[in-house]
Amino acid sequence: MNKTVNNKAWWLVLPVFLMVAFNALVPLMTVVNYSIQETFGNNEFFWSGTTWFEQILHDGEFHASLRRQLVFTGLVLLIEIPLGLAIALCMPRQGPWVSVCLVLVALPLLVPWNVVGSMWNIMALPDIGLLGKGINALGIPFNYTRQPISAWFTVVLMDVWHWTSLVLLLCYAGLVAIPDAYYQAAKVDGAGPWAVFRHIQLPKLKHVLTIAVLLRFMDSFMIYTEVIVLTGGGPGSTTKFLSIDLVQKALGGFDLGPAAAFSIVYFLIILFLSWLFYTLMMREEAR
Amino acid sequence: MAEIRLENLRHSYSANPQTDEDYALKRLTITWQDGGAYALLGPSGCGKTTLLNLISGLLTPTAGKILFDGRDVSRSSPEARNIAQVFQFPVIYDTMTVFDNLAFPLRNRGVPEAEIASRVGEVAGMLELTKTLHKRASGLTADGKQKISLGRGLVRPDVNVIMFDEPLTVIDPHLKWQLRSKLKELHLRTRRTMIYVTHDQTEALTFADQVVVMNLGEVVQAGTPVELFERPQHTFVGHFIGSPGMNVLPCEVRGGKAVFGGTPVDAANIGAANSRGRTELGVRPEFVSIASSGIPAEVVRVSDAGRYRIVETRSHGHTVKLLLKEGGEAPRGSTFLSFDPAHTQVYEDGWMAGAHR
Numbered sequence: 001m002n003k004t005v006n007n008k009a010w011w012l013v014l015p016v017f018l019m020v021a022f023n024a025l026v027p028l029m030t031v032v033n034y035s036i037q038e039t040f041g042n043n044e045f046f047w048s049g050t051t052w053f054e055q056i057l058h059d060g061e062f063h064a065s066l067r068r069q070l071v072f073t074g075l076v077l078l079i080e081i082p083l084g085l086a087i088a089l090c091m092p093r094q095g096p097w098v099s100v101c102l103v104l105v106a107l108p109l110l111v112p113w114n115v116v117g118s119m120w121n122i123m124a125l126p127d128i129g130l131l132g133k134g135i136n137a138l139g140i141p142f143n144y145t146r147q148p149i150s151a152w153f154t155v156v157l158m159d160v161w162h163w164t165s166l167v168l169l170l171c172y173a174g175l176v177a178i179p180d181a182y183y184q185a186a187k188v189d190g191a192g193p194w195a196v197f198r199h200i201q202l203p204k205l206k207h208v209l210t211i212a213v214l215l216r217f218m219d220s221f222m223i224y225t226e227v228i229v230l231t232g233g234g235p236g237s238t239t240k241f242l243s244i245d246l247v248q249k250a251l252g253g254f255d256l257g258p259a260a261a262f263s264i265v266y267f268l269i270i271l272f273l274s275w276l277f278y279t280l281m282m283r284e285e286a287r
Numbered sequence: 288m289a290e291i292r293l294e295n296l297r298h299s300y301s302a303n304p305q306t307d308e309d310y311a312l313k314r315l316t317i318t319w320q321d322g323g324a325y326a327l328l329g330p331s332g333c334g335k336t337t338l339l340n341l342i343s344g345l346l347t348p349t350a351g352k353i354l355f356d357g358r359d360v361s362r363s364s365p366e367a368r369n370i371a372q373v374f375q376f377p378v379i380y381d382t383m384t385v386f387d388n389l390a391f392p393l394r395n396r397g398v399p400e401a402e403i404a405s406r407v408g409e410v411a412g413m414l415e416l417t418k419t420l421h422k423r424a425s426g427l428t429a430d431g432k433q434k435i436s437l438g439r440g441l442v443r444p445d446v447n448v449i450m451f452d453e454p455l456t457v458i459d460p461h462l463k464w465q466l467r468s469k470l471k472e473l474h475l476r477t478r479r480t481m482i483y484v485t486h487d488q489t490e491a492l493t494f495a496d497q498v499v500v501m502n503l504g505e506v507v508q509a510g511t512p513v514e515l516f517e518r519p520q521h522t523f524v525g526h527f528i529g530s531p532g533m534n535v536l537p538c539e540v541r542g543g544k545a546v547f548g549g550t551p552v553d554a555a556n557i558g559a560a561n562s563r564g565r566t567e568l569g570v571r572p573e574f575v576s577i578a579s580s581g582i583p584a585e586v587v588r589v590s591d592a593g594r595y596r597i598v599e600t601r602s603h604g605h606t607v608k609l610l611l612k613e614g615g616e617a618p619r620g621s622t623f624l625s626f627d628p629a630h631t632q633v634y635e636d637g638w639m640a641g642a643h644r
Binding site for chain 1: 340343344345364365366370371372374375376378380381382383391392395396436439
């Protein structure tokens, strides 16, 4: 039989290619375009090479936001992952309370991000907010518009409130999927609750935990709305995270070149760290 | 190791059982000797897994007692009962090596490491797992994993009973046979009490010294494979065991004979029959033969089953099957059947006449 050489099938890939191009490649390339050129408007561009990248990488402000961002994301992961897992372990697996619990824990996920910011903004007000007034009533000075510690505390607490549910739901789904036979075998083998957690639940939750860590890492590393509404990056710039810094540079200063370079560096950091988390958490599998 | 005695054991999954229908296990009294190999055989949903979980302590009985060597353990935890169980799907601890998997039950009980190493080594040898001992358990095939589950039961020297819940379900057919003979061999070697739950008659009959046949939450018959085959106490056992199952034909009991469609037939237990209720005649295809006179029948089809042929006939509107050795001519058309009187039984309302229930 003769084989007909015909490359027309490539046309069938075109729709997908166009879609990917419009939602990923084109916007990304626009940013790349800005990052290596200088413009003063009128659609006039001048080649600037790696100037903007060098500028950003030597920018003290960028370094500071990056440090703050790393500390914030680190805190958020350290709190939300164990907390979500712990609550998931305590939740009932069957019975009428399951749906009640699930709806209750899922509520924070349904609140729009800027509303979350406003809620906590009001709640943490030292004079009228429940949280702010409460903490002050305990004799601990608390004012998130003045004290960096109070601001950080509120921002982290807000994120934990908003996103622990996501971790929790993922873990819960993972736990429910473990067949009963494992628990029965553990009972027969005389395993205590810790051994059950360590040798059955944790290994079986590995994949959902990886997903939870990746999602929480990416989202918290890009956090913008809630913080801008709550503290606006203040007091001073103590809660100015990368996105806030980026928006200030891009829109506030209209420094399109440096902002574009910033965006690309930002994107590469997220990409690299996601890869790192994924590789570290999955490395056992390969063996 | 222990003798296991179940006294009037009942279990219901509903909180407030009213009628017999509410019970997954209706009522059971039985004694299993120390060191025996037993099988629980029955169709899906007959209550055999319930019974197994009651013995292992994963369920607490609604009523009745479970005694291990006379000690009442009905309310004890699985750990306190000191039993082992192999589940339908292989349960292994993914992150551990084969060695650690086998050592797990011992470590949980605080056995010294030196003893663990020697016990695990011995069990791994028996199960032919020595080569993979330091590999990760998750990398093994289904039969290897099932061997680990079994090994975790064998590794403790003081286990009262090892229970198997349809352990060959996920094993490839060609390995099933191997693993089954391995089990039998291990039983002979270790002389542990073993209870094997299955719906597969071949597995039950080849493994066990005594088979307990269950249906609808009740024990229908407990006996050796030969007893189950030759003297099924209930037509259910006759159907369920044997391939093809027993012929069950309606009959009348008249004048010391069972009358099937007008033809009088001798039956082994005819003396015990009192012609109350629905009377039936049970005879296995193995004990039916073609004769020159007797019960008139029409040959419907002959199918080859390897070493023998299955002849399907119609007699008085009922199907009667019989087995014929290979070779010789296949019967055709009208013929006569004869039932072996020693292996022909009368059943009343499903139960063998004269059987003590």
